[in-house]
Amino acid sequence: MKFAVFGSLGWAGSRHVEALTKMGHEIVALVDPGAGCAAQAAAIGALALASIDDLDLDSIEAATLALPPHLHPALTERLAKAGKHVMCEKPMASDSTEARRLADFAASVPVTIMPGYLLRCNPHIRGFLDALRDLGNIRRVHLSTNVRKPSMAGWRSEPVIGGALLVNAIHQLDLATWFVGESLTPRMAQLDNVHFDAPTEDTFFTSLVSPSGVTASVFSSWSPYPPVCDDGLMITDAGRLRIEAETDRGAIILTATGYRVNGEDVALLDVVGVNQFVRELEHFVDAIETGTPLWVTPEDNFNVQKLIEDCRAVAIPPAGRVQSRQAA
Ligand SMILES: NC(=O)c1ccc[n+]([C@@H]2O[C@H](COP(=O)([O-])OP(=O)(O)OC[C@H]3O[C@@H](n4cnc5c(N)ncnc54)[C@H](O)[C@@H]3O)[C@@H](O)[C@H]2O)c1
Structure with missing residues (x-):
């Protein structure tokens, strides 16, 4: 083509x-x-x-x-x-x-x-979701990313178009909505500057609930020193993604090679090192x-962009911006 x-x-x-x-x-x-x-x-x-x-x-x-x-x-x-x-x-x-x-x-x-x-097209995530669906009714899901950023520069930290919520957590909010299969409403949200004194947040957290009572939480952080361990993480060059979920019949977490369901490791074929693009x-x-x-459709994109605005609307005021670590 x-x-x-x-x-x-x-x-x-x-x-x-x-x-x-x-x-x-x-x-x-x-x-x-x-x-x-x-x-x-x-x-x-x-x-x-x-x-x-x-x-x-x-x-x-x-x-x-x-x-x-x-x-x-x-x-x-x-x-x-x-x-x-x-x-x-x-x-x-x-x-x-x-x-x-x-x-x-x-x-x-x-x-x-x-x-x-692109995570919706990743065979690692799709394999994880198949296993999650096989585990019965979902009760809770948590998704977090820790993205390595030595500084906040360029349009990614500009108000309106930048920030950890719009640039990174957008993927996890989309996955949360897809996994739960229902609309999600934020009960609370937090947008803070933990590392960088910048015009937009470097840290985002939200707790969400679906109409049937499924709980979802999303954490996304930009940091010069992201905490990373090998277990339960899919390592990419863009950041570190962790997913865990509980259902009526057990618990499942994403691992570097597949997933762990009720303590048993399952490797997915041909997912390690896959080129997501x-x-x-x-x-x-x-x-x-x-x-x-x-x-994934433009309608899904609208849903997640709306959810981002819903999160901003309920966000609790920041406790105060930290002094820039670089300036300190
Ligand atoms: N899917 C993902 O995982 C992923 C990862 C990173 C970024 N993104 C998204 O990709 C988009 C770009 O992000 P980025 O990090 O690559 O940004 P970037 O700043 O690295 O690159 C943007 C590029 O667009 C060019 N540009 C600006 N105006 C242009 C115009 N009118 N016509 C053609 N080119 C123009 C700039 O010169 C620059 O090279 C954003 O929407 C971002 O959210 C997606």
Whole structure:
């Protein structure tokens, strides 16, 4: 399939480029105004473009977007209106109003528009969820990430589009909603600056409940020294994810090779070292080519962006910002 990658120089966009190259797709153009785009494009025989205005839309069939989130909606719509399929990184918009509009738009166009919640396509997480479902009614789930960050810089710490909640916990809130299979309402939420004196939080915690009484909790932290151990963790280069759940018939935790259910280790085949971006883009292409229903949709993106706003609305005021560790 013929692709353009928008934001190709960034953390996520460079991984889209790598994954599509590995999969053997043709990348027609890299679109990124940053220095280095020409060299990146030359290495894979693609055009280097600074803007969508320079792109011949007839030359591509699909695009991936990995941009500061407020840029996602307009580009997604412009590409889709030109008949192009779009895989757009999470969050697809900067707030739930825009996310709602985008979900309605996506439902009205004859192209595939998929948000980039790559954990939903990860065979490790999918295997864990199969085992969780086999364990009967879920009672409680906890998901936490500890992401290594030496500093908070760039758009990720800017108000409205940045912060540990919107940038990282978004994945866990999406997984929590998917695992529980019901809407979740926050009972409390905490957004604090534990490590960095920055305009947005480096630490987020929430306790949620579903209409049938399932409890979910989510913790996400950006830290220079994340606590990491080998057990019960899926180690990725983006951070450390831990998941544990209790059901009517037992307890299950995610492990580095699969999961542990009621004390028994189960290894999942071919999950260690899996390239999550390849798996995500394989599913995206499969959905386009075969009509397989998407595993994650713009509607799911709206639900999680709305949940983020619900968390902010109930957040307890911070006790006070800490003095920056770097300044101390
Ligand atoms: N799925 C994941 O696990 C994951 C991980 C990281 C980031 N993301 C998401 O990916 C998106 C990008 O994040 P990032 O960390 O890669 O950011 P980044 O800052 O590293 O990269 C963004 C890139 O976009 C480019 N850019 C800016 N304006 C542009 C425009 N108009 N057209 C084309 N390119 C433009 C910048 O030059 C930069 O190279 C965000 O939505 C983020 O939440 C997802």
